[in-house]
Amino acid sequence: MPPPSLPAAQDQAASAVRRAGKGKKVHPLPVPDGAAMGEEKPAATTRRPAADWLTPAGVAGILARHPLPALFACGLLLFMAVEYTIPMIPPAAPPLDLGFVATAAMHAAIDARPWLNSLLAALNTVFVAMQAAYILWAILVEQRPRAAIATLMMFTCRGLLGCSTQLPLPAEFLGSPMDFPVGNVSFFLFYSGHVAGAVIASLDMRRVGRYRLAGLYDALNLAQVVRLLACRGHxxxxxxxxxxxxLLFDMLAAKYLESKNIETRCCSNCQKALVSQKLTS
Known part of the structure; x- marks a missing residue:
C-alpha cells in the first residue's frame, strides 16, 4: 500500500496540469504502427534493387567506378572465344612463343656474334650475383629475413615444378660458359628464377625506401627478360x-613471419627515422 503522501502529491500534480491546459486543445502524440502492441517498425533501407546494375545507367556506373575489373571481364569473354577457335600446335611442331618472334632479330645478331652472347651472359650473371648479395645483406647485416625466406621458398618450388614437368630446351637455344648456372648445368625452364629473384629484391628495396635502387633493379630485370628471350634461355x-x-613468395614469407610474431627490422637509417618520428610526436 503506497504511503498517504504519494496519492496526495499525484492528485496535486494532476490538478495543476488540468489548470494549465484549461481552454487549450491538446493533440496527442502520433503513435507508430504496431507501437501499441510492442512491435518495432523496421528501419528503412536505402539499398538499391539487385537488378539496377543491369540497366544501362547501372552498367555505365560500374564501368566508371571499376574500369580494371571491367577490362578483365572483357578479356575473359575474348579468351573464352579464342580458346574454342584457336588451332593448337601439332605434337611434332616446335612450340609457338610470341616472345621468340619479337626477339628474332636480336637472336640472329647474337647467334652471329658468339662474343656478344657471352658478354650479355656475363652481365646477366653479374646481375644475378647482385640479387644474391643484396638478399644476403638484408638478412645478415640488416636482420630482415623476409627476402631470404621468400627466395628459399621460390627456388624450392621452382625445383619441384621443374622436376614435375620437364619442358624441352628450345632448339635455338644459345648457351654460353659465362651464363648462370655455369655451363648451363641443371637447366630448369619453368619458371624463371632469375626474374623471380630480381622481383623479390626489388620489393624488399621498396619496403625500406630504396626506390631508386629498386627502379634500377626493375630496369635490369626487364633487360634480363629481353636477353633470355633472345638467347632462348626461357x-x-x-x-x-x-x-x-x-610477388607470391614475398607475400608468403610475410605471412610466415606474422605467424611467428617476428617483426622484420629495418636498416639503421630507417630505425633512426622511426625514433625521430616518435620523439617529435
Missing amino acids: YTIDLAVGVGAG
Missing part, C-alpha cells in the same frame, strides 16, 4: 610466371 611463360612467383 619461354615467355617462364618469365611471366617468374614475376608472379616473386
Whole structure:
C-alpha cells in the first residue's frame, strides 16, 4: 500500500496540469504502427534493387567506378572465344612463343656474334650475383629475413615444378660458359628464377625506401627478360610466371613471419627515422 503522501502529491500534480491546459486543445502524440502492441517498425533501407546494375545507367556506373575489373571481364569473354577457335600446335611442331618472334632479330645478331652472347651472359650473371648479395645483406647485416625466406621458398618450388614437368630446351637455344648456372648445368625452364629473384629484391628495396635502387633493379630485370628471350634461355611463360612467383613468395614469407610474431627490422637509417618520428610526436 503506497504511503498517504504519494496519492496526495499525484492528485496535486494532476490538478495543476488540468489548470494549465484549461481552454487549450491538446493533440496527442502520433503513435507508430504496431507501437501499441510492442512491435518495432523496421528501419528503412536505402539499398538499391539487385537488378539496377543491369540497366544501362547501372552498367555505365560500374564501368566508371571499376574500369580494371571491367577490362578483365572483357578479356575473359575474348579468351573464352579464342580458346574454342584457336588451332593448337601439332605434337611434332616446335612450340609457338610470341616472345621468340619479337626477339628474332636480336637472336640472329647474337647467334652471329658468339662474343656478344657471352658478354650479355656475363652481365646477366653479374646481375644475378647482385640479387644474391643484396638478399644476403638484408638478412645478415640488416636482420630482415623476409627476402631470404621468400627466395628459399621460390627456388624450392621452382625445383619441384621443374622436376614435375620437364619442358624441352628450345632448339635455338644459345648457351654460353659465362651464363648462370655455369655451363648451363641443371637447366630448369619453368619458371624463371632469375626474374623471380630480381622481383623479390626489388620489393624488399621498396619496403625500406630504396626506390631508386629498386627502379634500377626493375630496369635490369626487364633487360634480363629481353636477353633470355633472345638467347632462348626461357619461354615467355617462364618469365611471366617468374614475376608472379616473386610477388607470391614475398607475400608468403610475410605471412610466415606474422605467424611467428617476428617483426622484420629495418636498416639503421630507417630505425633512426622511426625514433625521430616518435620523439617529435
